[in-house]
Amino acid sequence: MIIVEGLGKRYGEKQALKGLDLNVPPGTVHAVLGPNGAGKTTAVRILSTLLRPDEGRAEIAGFDVVRKAADVRARIGLLGQSAAVDEELGGRQNLEMFGRLHHLGARRARARADELLDRFGLSDTGRKAVKQYSGGMRRRLDLAASLITDPEVLFLDEPTTGLDPRGRTEVWNAVRSLVGGGTTVLLTTQYLEEADQLADRISVFGSGQVIAEGTADALKSDLGGDRIDIVLRDAAQLGAAASALPLDLTVDTDRRLLSAPAKDRMAALTQAVRALHTAGIEAEDMAIRRPTLDEVFLHLTKEHA
Amino acid sequence: MSTALAWALTDSWTMTRRELAHWARQPVQVVVGLVFPVMLLLMFGFLVGGGAGVQGDYVDFLVPGMLALTMAFGLEGTMLAVTQDLGKGVVDRFRSMPMANSAVLVGRCAADMLQSAAGLLVMIGVGWAIGWRTHGGAASFLGAVALLLLFRFAMLWIGIHLAMVAGRPEMVQAVQILVWPVGFLSNAFATPESMPGWLGAAVEWNPMSATATAVRDLFGNPAVTGTSWAASHATLLAVAWPLALTALFFPLAVRRFRRLSR
Numbered sequence: 001m002i003i004v005e006g007l008g009k010r011y012g013e014k015q016a017l018k019g020l021d022l023n024v025p026p027g028t029v030h031a032v033l034g035p036n037g038a039g040k041t042t043a044v045r046i047l048s049t050l051l052r053p054d055e056g057r058a059e060i061a062g063f064d065v066v067r068k069a070a071d072v073r074a075r076i077g078l079l080g081q082s083a084a085v086d087e088e089l090g091g092r093q094n095l096e097m098f099g100r101l102h103h104l105g106a107r108r109a110r111a112r113a114d115e116l117l118d119r120f121g122l123s124d125t126g127r128k129a130v131k132q133y134s135g136g137m138r139r140r141l142d143l144a145a146s147l148i149t150d151p152e153v154l155f156l157d158e159p160t161t162g163l164d165p166r167g168r169t170e171v172w173n174a175v176r177s178l179v180g181g182g183t184t185v186l187l188t189t190q191y192l193e194e195a196d197q198l199a200d201r202i203s204v205f206g207s208g209q210v211i212a213e214g215t216a217d218a219l220k221s222d223l224g225g226d227r228i229d230i231v232l233r234d235a236a237q238l239g240a241a242a243s244a245l246p247l248d249l250t251v252d253t254d255r256r257l258l259s260a261p262a263k264d265r266m267a268a269l270t271q272a273v274r275a276l277h278t279a280g281i282e283a284e285d286m287a288i289r290r291p292t293l294d295e296v297f298l299h300l301t302k303e304h305a
Numbered sequence: 306m307s308t309a310l311a312w313a314l315t316d317s318w319t320m321t322r323r324e325l326a327h328w329a330r331q332p333v334q335v336v337v338g339l340v341f342p343v344m345l346l347l348m349f350g351f352l353v354g355g356g357a358g359v360q361g362d363y364v365d366f367l368v369p370g371m372l373a374l375t376m377a378f379g380l381e382g383t384m385l386a387v388t389q390d391l392g393k394g395v396v397d398r399f400r401s402m403p404m405a406n407s408a409v410l411v412g413r414c415a416a417d418m419l420q421s422a423a424g425l426l427v428m429i430g431v432g433w434a435i436g437w438r439t440h441g442g443a444a445s446f447l448g449a450v451a452l453l454l455l456f457r458f459a460m461l462w463i464g465i466h467l468a469m470v471a472g473r474p475e476m477v478q479a480v481q482i483l484v485w486p487v488g489f490l491s492n493a494f495a496t497p498e499s500m501p502g503w504l505g506a507a508v509e510w511n512p513m514s515a516t517a518t519a520v521r522d523l524f525g526n527p528a529v530t531g532t533s534w535a536a537s538h539a540t541l542l543a544v545a546w547p548l549a550l551t552a553l554f555f556p557l558a559v560r561r562f563r564r565l566s567r
Binding site: 052087 | 312315319322326330394397398400401408567
């Protein structure tokens with residue numbers, strides 16, 4: 001559904017994309033994971049016809065994004081990084097306007113606006129201007145505006161950046177409900193957890209290229225998976241704890257922290273509790289967590305070096 | 306092709322409605338925009354009064370000039386709106402939709418033309434109230450209104466293009482200052498004969514002077530007499546100037562909009 005071959009884009013001196021390849025089958029969710037400046041937004045802007053590539057080509061639903069831009073536009077929805085709605089107007093006014101611009105005609109545009117407001121829990125916003133909405137509401141309206149015509153392909157560029165946890169959950173739920181309907185979704189994110197929660201496959205971007213790709217599970221086992229963090233009460237016991245624990249530990253003395261990969265989450269936790277108990281060492285905190293994007297990157301760039 | 310044109314017009318109208326909806330939410334701004342030229346008219350009419358080298362009734366001379374000036378002023382609203390749109394994500398959404406490329410700008414222009422027409426109506430009413438009278442027929446009256454709106458149309462496209470070039474709202478003010486010399490280095494308030502020779506020549510060639518002279522003629526009000534080619538062909542220039550300016554700035558503005566994808 002989305003085919004990208006050798007896509008390149010340069011802004012002056014900066015090479016934002018260099019030879020990007022991507023292939024997203026219909027009806028799947030593909031996450032593009034990467035830090036700021038990795039080229040995620042540039043890629044989305046090219047695929048949604050907002051930006052012309054310097055080299056390579058990209059196809060959406062069989063239409064070239066440069067030569068058949070109008071056909072592409074009729075088939076995509078875009079949720080950009082900044083709210084792409086008219087903040088001076090109300091939610092209904094926005095959706096009706098976008099419906100008309102999608103050439104639905106006045107009556108269908110109105111009906112569609114009602115439907116979407118209802119579906120995203122925005123029916124009772126009345127005439128209130130969007131600038132008075134909460135972050136989560138604004139994002140939901142933005143998403144609703146991207147779905148006016150039930151697009152075949154939906155682009156979500158960092159859909160939850162800047163949202164509080166509640167707003168994030170709202171957006172995640174909305175995205176999950178879409179995927180059931182057969183929409184192909186390309187999602188960019190800085191959060192591994194978000195990619196893990198929503199995507200079938202993940203591409204990790206680094207400086208304009210894909211540096212790793214696979215399912216969330218494959219990537220995670222590739223990356224050492226989850227980690228266990230143990231914070232001790234007494235820094236003097238760090239050495240004793242390290243020799244007592246049967247784990248591949250890294251030690252952070254300043255934070256009294258021991259950290260290790262935890263391929264089997266429960267086993268690692270039980271092991272650690274038992275070992276520390278036997279050694280008579282007191283832990284202040286113990287937690288299993290996903291690797292951070294920093295750790296993933298460190299790992300991947302080490303691998304590529 | 307004809308359906309493409311029909312959609313372009315429909316899309317433009319949708320964008321015009323968007324602007325009208327903005328105004329419905331901000332009526333004070335709209336009223337201020339209408340009142341400002343009225344204030345200028347009253348100020349020049351009563352404070353400056355007939356001291357500007359005009360023979361006959363100064364109000365009859367001043368009002369058509371002020372109507373022309375009104376058509377040149379207030380571009381900052383258009384320019385600000387264009388730059389603010391560009392700074393926000395909403396233009397990205399428009400550009401990622403299967404709508405006509407030009408509709409965002411054309412719709413903006415159409416909305417501002419409606420506002421300009423309303424402004425013109427108010428100024429004509431106030432002018433009438435302070436004693437301005439026309440002496441031509443209904444046809445010449447309508448012709449004069451058409452010339453004024455044509456001039457406004459050209460000014461709007463200059464404004465939209467400059468806003469696209471400026472890009473940021475902060476830059477608009479700098480560009481806006483340029484409107485003042487165009488407005489005041491004209492024959493709106495005083496005849497070119499009362500000015501130094503070089504300035505008088507510049508004033509006669511000012512597109513706004515051409516419009517002012519042409520509408521004075523059509524309204525049957527005291528006109529600026531001049532011997533230069535520009536002064537004696539004012540009506541021709543009042544049609545040619547706006548057409549030429551629009552032919553230049555409309556494609557430039559639309560091209561700028563398309564080039565956002567680079």
